[in-house]
Structures are given as structure tokens and as C-alpha cells.
Amino acid sequence: MPFAILLAFTLSVGRKVMHVPGKLYGLGLGPGDPELLTVKASRILGRVSVVAVPKGGPDRPSLALEVAAPYLRPGQEILELLLPMTRDRDQRQEAWAGSAREIARRLEQGLDVAFLTLGDLFTYSTYAYLREHLQQLMPGLAVENVPGVTSFAAAASAAAWPLAEGDETLAVVPGSIAVSAMASLLDCFSTVVILKAAGRYREWVELLRRKGLEQEAVLVSRCGFPDEICSRDLDEWVDREMSYFSLILARGAKRQ
Amino acid sequence: MPFAILLAFTLSVGRKVMHVPGKLYGLGLGPGDPELLTVKASRILGRVSVVAVPKGGPDRPSLALEVAAPYLRPGQEILELLLPMTRDRDQRQEAWAGSAREIARRLEQGLDVAFLTLGDLFTYSTYAYLREHLQQLMPGLAVENVPGVTSFAAAASAAAWPLAEGDETLAVVPGSIAVSAMASLLDCFSTVVILKAAGRYREWVELLRRKGLEQEAVLVSRCGFPDEICSRDLDEWVDREMSYFSLILARGAKRQ
Structure with a gap:
């Protein structure tokens, strides 16, 4: 077997054993009307294995999930992340760190994860904190950011x-x-x-x-x-x- | 013929003769990637009879038209509106008034018209001027505004x-x-x-x-x-x- 092919084969087997990490997608969903999602966000929503949504409280429905619903397909994991709206910095940091670990576990298994946020991804959104935590946990993580209508x-x-x-x-x-x-x-x-x-x-x-x-x-x-x-x-x-x-x-x- | 049916029939014939005016759609196309159009804008683009696009000069291609291209269908009229970027107020007003008349003529024929603008519809866009001119020409005009990613x-x-x-x-x-x-x-x-x-x-x-x-x-x-x-x-x-x-x-x- 020529060396190049052997190398490619070894790498490919190695990748499978090591689980090539999944990709993180940050999706801005727009203001609330499912038709105001971008074509890109709707396409990614229908493709990822895990859809991660922030929730303000355990009994509160996720608004982001409602907006994304028309684009989801059966079999996707909906990962609800409890991110209480609090002004306590430590409590917030802890919630973010915990959520990042939950997402990281899926990414490490090779699953693609979309994190949803209403409006735009980087305009008064919580995504930036989460992304920072995740990049600390998984340096070199592949990330795609999709902006939304504010x-x-x-x-x-x-x-x-x-x-x-x-x-x-x-x-x-x-x-x-x-x-x-x-x-x-x-x-x-x-x-x-x-x-x-x-x-x-x-x-x-x-x-x-x-x-x-x-x-x-x-x-x-x-x-x-x-x-x-x-x-x-x-x-x-x-x-x-x-x-x-x-x-x-x-x-x-x-x-x- | 009962009166109500007679009335409905007369009104319906009347509407046909008078041409029920078309609807104006203002579409924010997002920053330039066709995938960053909203689902709503892409749907409307595929449905209207006339697609109106601003052009900075006669020999310059319309960037908005390039972004919208994947969503257009054969048979739609592409109405190019020459709107030179000038700081001369009178010249600008004249260009807007002329463009508004071109669009009004189609609306009066009962055709739906989409006016395209890059980015968001009301954030440093030219749409607001055009809409004002049109509403002066056609009071009561039906308008739908679709925001975009800035x-x-x-x-x-x-x-x-x-x-x-x-x-x-x-x-x-x-x-x-x-x-x-x-x-x-x-x-x-x-x-x-x-x-x-x-x-x-x-x-x-x-x-x-x-x-x-x-x-x-x-x-x-x-x-x-x-x-x-x-x-x-x-x-x-x-x-x-x-x-x-x-x-x-x-x-x-x-x-x-």
C-alpha cells in the first residue's frame, strides 16, 4: 500500500476512534416570526443532531424553541439549558459553565449542535458567553455564527x-x-x-x-x-x- | 337574483375593470450572502410579478439583484431603477419621484411589486423615500415591510x-x-x-x-x-x- 494511502487510511480510522468533534452553530432566530429566520438558519436547524435552547426557568417554555419548531425534524435532541436571568455574576457564570459542559459532551461525541438565540447572535444575546466557555473547554472547536434580524x-x-x-x-x-x-x-x-x-x-x-x-x-x-x-x-x-x-x-x- | 349576490357581482366586476391595485413589498435582503435572506423575503421574491431594484449607475450591476437571483423565477419583470448616489437634493428627489411613478404604473395594473434593498429595510436604506413617494401617488396602497439582517x-x-x-x-x-x-x-x-x-x-x-x-x-x-x-x-x-x-x-x- 503506497504511503500516502496508508497514511490517509490510518488518519481516517484514527478519526473514527477519536470521534471527530461536531461543529457548533450559533443561530440568531430573528424577532419571533418563524418566517423571519434566515434561509441559512432554517437549513442548519433541519440538519444538526442537537438543538440547544436557553430557558429562563424550569417551568417556562423556550420562546426560541417555538420560533424554530417549523424547521426541526424528528429524532433531533432538544437540549434545554437552564440559564436563569440573574444579576448575580457567580450564579450566571456557573449556569454558563454547566451548559457549556453539556454541549461539549455532545460535540465530543461527534454531534453537531445548534445553539438558538432570539434576534441577532451578537446583539444583546447570551451566545457570546457560551461560546467563550466552549472554546476554553475545546480549543480549536469549529464554530459557525449565523446572524439574525434584530x-x-x-x-x-x-x-x-x-x-x-x-x-x-x-x-x-x-x-x-x-x-x-x-x-x-x-x-x-x-x-x-x-x-x-x-x-x-x-x-x-x-x-x-x-x-x-x-x-x-x-x-x-x-x-x-x-x-x-x-x-x-x-x-x-x-x-x-x-x-x-x-x-x-x-x-x-x-x-x- | 337576491340583492346581496347582485351587489357582490357588481362589486367584483367593478374591481376587475378598475384593476385592484397590486401590493408593494419592501424586502431587506441582508448583507449579501443569499442564504442570509429571510425565509419570508425568499418566499415573496418567488411570487411577485415585478422585482424592482435600485441601481447607482446605468452600467453598474445591481448588487441587490445578484443577492436575490437564486429566488427569482422565469417570467418576472426586473424593473431597474436608476437612483444615482448624489448629494444634490433636487436630483435625488427627481430620481425617486420617477422611480415611484414606474412602480405605481405596475401596481395600478394589479401587479405585486417587490422593492429590494441590501441589509435591513429601514436602516440606512433608500426604501423609506420611495415608500413615501408611492403613498402620495397611491393613498391607501397595501404595503408589507420585511426587515433584514443588517x-x-x-x-x-x-x-x-x-x-x-x-x-x-x-x-x-x-x-x-x-x-x-x-x-x-x-x-x-x-x-x-x-x-x-x-x-x-x-x-x-x-x-x-x-x-x-x-x-x-x-x-x-x-x-x-x-x-x-x-x-x-x-x-x-x-x-x-x-x-x-x-x-x-x-x-x-x-x-x-
Whole structure:
């Protein structure tokens, strides 16, 4: 047997014994409408052996799994990862490390794993932490990242509300930002997007009113779901219960 | 003939004579990889009678059309709209008005029209102008907006570079912004994305170096195309020719 063929044969047998590790796919699923998945994410979803989904609590259904459902096929393992939303850093790290080990075990068996996240993969997602943990556990791991449509792009389409044009500027901030900082952003930017706006919704509406910017803002809640709210009357929603998935699109003073 | 049936018959004949207008679809195509189209955009592309694509010049191929090509079917009209990139406001308005009339003529004939734009539909796209012109020409026009993956989300996935996490803030600005304004943003934001960074690339690299932020920045050029560049060595590209579709992802001082 010529040497090259012998070598190839040995390597191939060796690979089988060692289990060539699987590939990790990070998939951004878009805002919630299964049709807003990319063609690439839908193709990968139908092909991987393991579909890993984050869950906020043991009894809470995984929203990501619901969005991905139309593209799954029988026989795939659904690996639910309990990743509680906590501000405790140690608790978070522990949850991530545990989830990474669960995924690593499958990858080491040669199984391909897709990790699902709503919206885009690297825009306020938990994927980056997980990926870091996994790359520490398995240096050289093959990874493919698939971006997704962000909640704020989807909200802009739902409200027919341009986020930015020409020379304009766009700021995207979480609802945890200080009111004073938000006030400055509204002075300097053409558009400000406030994500997770439900928790302090009244503060944002008051700030916008104080600045005379309330007329040019939109509330978008549960974008892409059947119970989507898309309202230019922000006041109307101040005393009502609001989904965690709520954001405000606001024109800054520069745009007025 | 009972009155209700007679009425329905008259209305239906009336609609045929009047040509029920077609529907306008705005489609964000994502950054350039045909697989990064949404399932929804791909479905609509295969169904509409007219596919309208913006062109920067008469001899320039339409990039949007190349990205959409795998989803088109024989017999669809490809309507190329000449929309020169000019800073002359009147010239731009005239080009938009003319394009809107071309599209309106098809809609009035009862044909569905999809207008294509790279990236997301409402993020630095030309769609908002066109839609406004069309809604003036045809009040009550049925419109469906389909968001897309933005260039910066795709760039973040290509570079495995988180745009924002947790309480962080994100600014997205065009390359036309003043250097002093950019310097302030780098002080205040966790992440700053500079779109269309090619024109003044040297200035951005110098600014980042002056602020000690050069090590944590990435240049991404022609993201999703076969000749994609994704480089953490920004200096290397200062004296080289660069595509119009180039952006810089930069960590601000707050993140360091």
C-alpha cells in the first residue's frame, strides 16, 4: 500500500476512534416570526443532531424553541439549558459553565449542535458567553455564527418607521440606562432605541414628553408575535401591563 | 337574483375593470450572502410579478439583484431603477419621484411589486423615500415591510465580535460624521459601529490609535461576499483600496 494511502487510511480510522468533534452553530432566530429566520438558519436547524435552547426557568417554555419548531425534524435532541436571568455574576457564570459542559459532551461525541438565540447572535444575546466557555473547554472547536434580524429592525418594519437615513446617527441602549444619560442621547442622536423598555416605561414616556419628543416615538411590543402591539400613543400604555419584549423607537431632538 | 349576490357581482366586476391595485413589498435582503435572506423575503421574491431594484449607475450591476437571483423565477419583470448616489437634493428627489411613478404604473395594473434593498429595510436604506413617494401617488396602497439582517450584525458574526451585552450601549454612525463627534462617542459608548468607513479610513484608524482603542477594533469589508475581509489589524489596510461596503466595529473606552 503506497504511503500516502496508508497514511490517509490510518488518519481516517484514527478519526473514527477519536470521534471527530461536531461543529457548533450559533443561530440568531430573528424577532419571533418563524418566517423571519434566515434561509441559512432554517437549513442548519433541519440538519444538526442537537438543538440547544436557553430557558429562563424550569417551568417556562423556550420562546426560541417555538420560533424554530417549523424547521426541526424528528429524532433531533432538544437540549434545554437552564440559564436563569440573574444579576448575580457567580450564579450566571456557573449556569454558563454547566451548559457549556453539556454541549461539549455532545460535540465530543461527534454531534453537531445548534445553539438558538432570539434576534441577532451578537446583539444583546447570551451566545457570546457560551461560546467563550466552549472554546476554553475545546480549543480549536469549529464554530459557525449565523446572524439574525434584530428586534429593533423588525420593530421599524412593523411601524414603517425609518431607524436612520443618510447622515443620521442611531443609538441602541437597554432599559437599564440612567435617565440623565438617555436625555443626553436624545439631544445628540437622530434616533434612540430603548430595548427592554417595559420595566421603567413611565420614566421614558415622561422624559420624551418633557423634551417634546413624544409625538415622534413608537412603542413596539412582542414584535412578530400574533399579539404584537405597535402604537404611536405612548401615553395609552403607561398604566397597562407590558411584555418583557417591549421597545421604544424615539426620534432625537436632532431629527425634529 | 337576491340583492346581496347582485351587489357582490357588481362589486367584483367593478374591481376587475378598475384593476385592484397590486401590493408593494419592501424586502431587506441582508448583507449579501443569499442564504442570509429571510425565509419570508425568499418566499415573496418567488411570487411577485415585478422585482424592482435600485441601481447607482446605468452600467453598474445591481448588487441587490445578484443577492436575490437564486429566488427569482422565469417570467418576472426586473424593473431597474436608476437612483444615482448624489448629494444634490433636487436630483435625488427627481430620481425617486420617477422611480415611484414606474412602480405605481405596475401596481395600478394589479401587479405585486417587490422593492429590494441590501441589509435591513429601514436602516440606512433608500426604501423609506420611495415608500413615501408611492403613498402620495397611491393613498391607501397595501404595503408589507420585511426587515433584514443588517451589515453590522453580519459583520459581528463574521468577526465573532459581540456588539453589545447586558447593560452595554451601541452607537451606529455613518462615515460622514465629524471626527470630534466620533471621539465623544468612543468615550461614552461600549461599542461604536462606523458604516461606510472606507472614504476616511485613515482618520478613523488614527483616532482609534490616539485613544488607545485600536487593539479592540475590527475592519469588515464586503461581508458575506466571497472576497470578504475581516481583519483586526486595522493599520495593514490604511494604504490599500477598500470597498464602499466597509465598516469598523470599535470598542469604546467604557468597555476597555
